[in-house]
Amino acid sequence: MSGSCCDHAIGRSGYCCRCDSEVDDHAVRDFHYLEKGLHLSHGFVNSLKRRRSGMGYGAKKLHLALDLNHTLVHCSRVYRLSPKERYLIRQADSRDDLCRSGDLLIKLRPFAREFLREANELFIMHICTDSEPEHAEIIVKFLDPLKIYFGQRVITGRDMFWLIAVRVSR
Ligand SMILES: [Zn+2]
Known part of the structure; x- marks a missing residue:
């Protein structure tokens, strides 16, 4: 398998936590600081950023x-x-x-x-x-x-x- 196979947000050590499909290094951001092997999709990271800057209406930071x-x-x-x-x-x-x-x-x-x-x-x-x-x-x-x-x-x-x-x- 190659490339990012799903749209799920959270993965670990190269695999999606939801559906187990293999995840391309380039499709995710490394967050091993929070937990060993953890990576997040770019889409999820961007949604966190919007939340952080308060653009998501009523979303809790x-x-x-x-x-x-x-x-x-x-x-x-x-x-x-x-x-x-x-x-x-x-x-x-x-x-x-x-x-x-x-x-x-x-x-x-x-x-x-x-x-x-x-x-x-x-x-x-x-x-x-x-x-x-x-x-x-x-x-x-x-x-x-x-x-x-x-x-x-x-x-x-x-x-x-x-x-x-x-x-x-x-
Ligand atoms: Zn998945």
């Missing part, structure tokens, strides 16, 4: 909650780096995908910035992480220094505790 560590970045304590990884400390100042703050070394996952740029056209994005608030702040500042993507929509470990506490107390 879609919200996307992202974690930080192992999703957008990999974080490590400097003293926990293996001898093989220690070269990263020296490169932190010269590479724009690396940031060191105190004993924290933050490394962007490949194409994280491209992903944020594209996802921002489709979703209202939030950070929802159990990272410590101090760390989350540093990481978000590195990812989104101008607050274009997340604004104030960052929920951290401590905030999550309060969210749960409020729910339980009701």
Whole structure:
């Protein structure tokens, strides 16, 4: 089989999730950041974009909650780096995908910035992480220094505790 065989929106690892037909690479957009192997049809991506910009009458905007560590970045304590990884400390100042703050070394996952740029056209994005608030702040500042993507929509470990506490107390 060749070419895109169906009009369905969502596929995984080259196959449509609805009808199982094979999907052409060129007919879909890769969204492995959201889930391994996930791809979406161009038509579906365009409809998400229209929704995001409010053109779909009365359509609810879609919200996307992202974690930080192992999703957008990999974080490590400097003293926990293996001898093989220690070269990263020296490169932190010269590479724009690396940031060191105190004993924290933050490394962007490949194409994280491209992903944020594209996802921002489709979703209202939030950070929802159990990272410590101090760390989350540093990481978000590195990812989104101008607050274009997340604004104030960052929920951290401590905030999550309060969210749960409020729910339980009701
Ligand atoms: Zn299909």
